Amino acid sequence: MAKQFRVLGVPLPTKQLGDVIPVPAVVRPVTTTTFTIVSSTRVSTVPEAEAVAGRLAAGLSTATGLPVTTGDGGSIRLSLDPGLGAEAYRLEITAGAVTLTGGSPQGLFWGVQTILQLECGGVLPGGVIEDRPRFPYRGAMLDLARHFFTADEIKAHIDQLVPFKINHLHLHLTDDQGWRLEIPGRPRLTEIGGGPGTGVDGAGPGFLTTAAYAEVVAYAADRFVGIVPEIDMPGHVNAAQVAYPELTADGQPVAPRTDTAVGYSSLPAGPETTYAFVEDVIRTVADLTPGPYLHIGGDECHSTPAADYRAFLERVLPIPAKYGKTVIGWHEIAAVDLPDHVVVQYWRPEADDAGTARAAAEGRRVIMSPADRVYLDMKYDADTPLGLDWAGLIGVERAYDWDPADRLPGVDEESLLGVEAPLWSETLRSVDDVHRMTFPRLPAVAEVAWSPRAARDWPSFRERLAAYGPRWDAAGVDYYRSPEIDWR
């Protein structure tokens, strides 16, 4: 086993080179070598990566209590090699130097996450890591509609996603209960839909102003995380219809709803008022969002006749492209003929879906989010106080031990854009609630999305997760101490 170092009398095991979540693609340890951080340690870099170098220096300073700074001639060196691929990095640790090469500043940033996980008691284990993601899209989703979370709370959540190399945060911004993003041309959406009592069972209020949303987008971008905004339609629209009764089929007002039923509301497919509204909202959200994706929902439209659903999507699916965005939709949208480039997000627990398979056969990409594996709002076990159980109980091993390329007939490795772990917030009222459902399952899903399939191994993951627990303790993250893991 690992050598023991003592810091202030507390024994700290040194890390092995592969003790990282998600496990890197290639790990070549040199067990006789370590690099020791001292008070004169500096991080040097190329100009394009100064911000990333600053984050590494700050992270190492916090972890070691030593004044690690950036500057020329450092023993920790960051450089770029675009030939590696944008998100890839190579890390070499010798006794005298740490050399991190990234395919881009983003690849360097993921390498920095690896270094920060490997650091223990001021020591880094020797050897070489060569790493790159299996899938380009590695996501988490947070539902702001059922219970609202502030910009600061979302930022705190992003801080905890980044160590696991998650590169997209999908925000579910609108639903039957509430509307959580200001649309300046339609002020009643948030005046009413973000007002008091709009959370489940009357919780609330809250919404992101355009300035607060921009702040979240910028904070995420600084950490190489893209925000994916979702405006759910044509169903899940009761809050919009409460705010603007002209969006109902008969133009009559509807009552606010804060229960958790689904499938009862729908934008009517006939009237032009529907499409004027949709265009206004999509244009605004596209303008506020620098990333490539805009999610239009499309799920659980149980009260929308099939012909209306088709007519609605035929009008709406081309709109985001006019504003430079690629559409993502829940997989129900694959029942209709889709424009090219639409991304289908599979979510049901069933192991089959003809529409998604057809979309994949026609060359469209799929994000895999099967509810029975990666829905972070499902209870861990029968005793979990928070969460739901309609897709089953999801322990840590269940979230880990599956493969996205085996999940749906007709959807293989080449069709997959990636994997996303959604977190619906019907029962979640605080960041602590969010963290308790997210951790430790999100790291399991992150490893499914990042690491080569052949490198994944549950006994190894279990050990690495146990070793991560003290980091959450130190950061005040209220994770679930699952009995599946031998926590330290």
Ligand code: ACM
């Ligand atoms: C969903 O869970 N309704 C996408």
